[in-house]
Amino acid sequence: MESEFIIPDSIKSEIEKGLKSFRKKYSINSKLNNVENILNGIKYVFETHRFKKFNPSVYKEIKYLEIGVGLGGNLINSLKAGYDINGIEPSCDDEIKGRYQACLNLMIANGIKDPEDKLIDSVVENLPFSDESYDFVFSIAVLEHVKSVREALKESYRVLKRGGVMYMNIPNYDSFYEGHYDILWLPYLLRNKKMARLYLKLRGRDPSYLKELNFTRPDMIMKIAKNEMPNGTYDCYPHITGFLSVFGLIYFAFKTKTSNEFHVTQKLSRQPLLYKASYFISMVVVKTFMFCGFAKTFNFIYFKEE
Structure with missing residues (x-):
């Protein structure tokens, strides 16, 4: 600055x-x-x-x-x-x-x-x-x-x-972490706020802040996008830091098939075997992080058609 x-x-x-x-x-x-x-x-x-x-x-x-x-x-x-x-x-x-x-x-x-x-x-x-x-x-x-x-x-x-x-x-409420309470979360089991309130009380915490929160999840965002946001390409992928973030970007590039300059699929498409291998590996990494609750946050990106 x-x-x-x-x-x-x-x-x-x-x-x-x-x-x-x-x-x-x-x-x-x-x-x-x-x-x-x-x-x-x-x-x-x-x-x-x-x-x-x-x-x-x-x-x-x-x-x-x-x-x-x-x-x-x-x-x-x-x-x-x-x-x-x-x-x-x-x-x-x-x-x-x-x-x-x-x-x-x-x-x-x-x-x-x-x-x-x-x-x-x-x-x-x-x-x-x-x-x-x-x-x-x-x-x-x-x-x-x-x-x-x-x-x-x-x-x-x-x-x-x-x-x-x-x-x-x-924030991903299908992960093992809740950031506002800074507490271990139970993915999938605590989607219901009644269960979440009970869990917080058992942990000795005040559950009243739950009324301020939406339990955001990738499947929720994707459903809304499908119903309310036509004329575009979109997907969710885990917010992964460090070198693993490359897998998220590659996966997103494959899924959305957008032409933005930062996507690597254009180069990979010239090498069919590498293209397929890259997509498979990136998909495994991304799905593992998301499904197993390792991703505390995720990114939703939407490209609106011209």
Whole structure:
């Protein structure tokens, strides 16, 4: 970044107060309770830069929409880097009160001009934008919090331009981990919230936060996409880090058969045996991670036809 990310003391105090209350009630993880870790996450998060692989030649010329900016770290860093981006965040939030206003204050503190034109007070289920107005719509760990996952995806689809990309990073409730409680989860067995509440009580935890959560799963997202998002190609794959992430990208490339430059299938298609072997290996890795509950989060990517 060209200049240091500034977090005023007043905002630090509000963040610390909100986090202490939330973590004390729901999560006992010391790392999550550490305010400095949270502040560093706000300062250095820059998700938009990762998406240039989808549009490598024009990634700074297209319009981005971030669904659920939180305290605005990515939005601010993206604007400072010259991206054409808007974000939405509702002005009322149960986890940390006043996130929308805190984000506006952070934008002002970091020299963002006309912040209210960049940050929109809105919920994703009712976006105040015209049809097909953004080239790239994305969210990071947001869909588990919305009132309606179906309406959130329908609205994201509506504002996405033809030829555009939707990218959603989503917690996987068919995995062995629940991140808000920072607790071992039981995939498949805890899809029902009554069972989940009982499980949390047996673990000595307050289950009341469950009412804020959608138990998002790949099969749920795929079903919604099939019914509500025509005219495009899409799939879910596990959010795998390190070298294993290559398998996820290869699998997704095979499944969606899109022509974006970052896909490797064009080269592999010239070697039939390698092509088939690559698809089989990537499929085994991806399906194993998903089915066996190893993937704590997954990515849903949708390419809208031109």
